[in-house]
Amino acid sequence: MIEILLMWSLFAFSVSIAVFLYRAIKGPSAPDRIIAMDTIGVNLLAVMAILSVLLKTYAFFEVILLFGILSFVGTVAFAKFIEKGVLVDDDNGR
Template sequence: MFTIVVDIALIAMAVSLVLCTYRVIAGPTVPDRIVALDAFGLNMVGFVGLLMISLDTAAFSEVILMIAILAFLGSVALAKYWERGLVIDRNPD
């Protein structure tokens, strides 16, 4: 029973990832794609969490943390780069 729920949840998360991918490919502007990539990273976190339950292993706990951090840093760096052409700048606004 429980494994069926986890399997269905994995399928649903896969569908959700596909929808994000659609927006990455189709998005009319670059910021659209950045937002979609950010949502993709968030959904990956949930996907790996479900995978941990499904495979019965605690080995992926670092993976969850790393994906969460990298998705945030990646989307912020992309947004900054798209806004100004550089990632780190000293000018506060």
């Protein structure tokens, strides 16, 4: 029973990733693309977690944490690039 539910949720996440991929490619503006990329990252995290429940293994936990960190840093970098146009300030006068 629980496995059928998990398989269906995997299917739903796959459809969601496909729709967000369309938005990331087609998206009219840059913030659309960035939010689509961030949400693809979150959905991939969910897919990995569901897979680790389905396969009854602990091996994916490090991958999930590391992917979360990298996705967070990437989203912060894109957001700062949109807002300021410069990724790393030389000296912001503090």
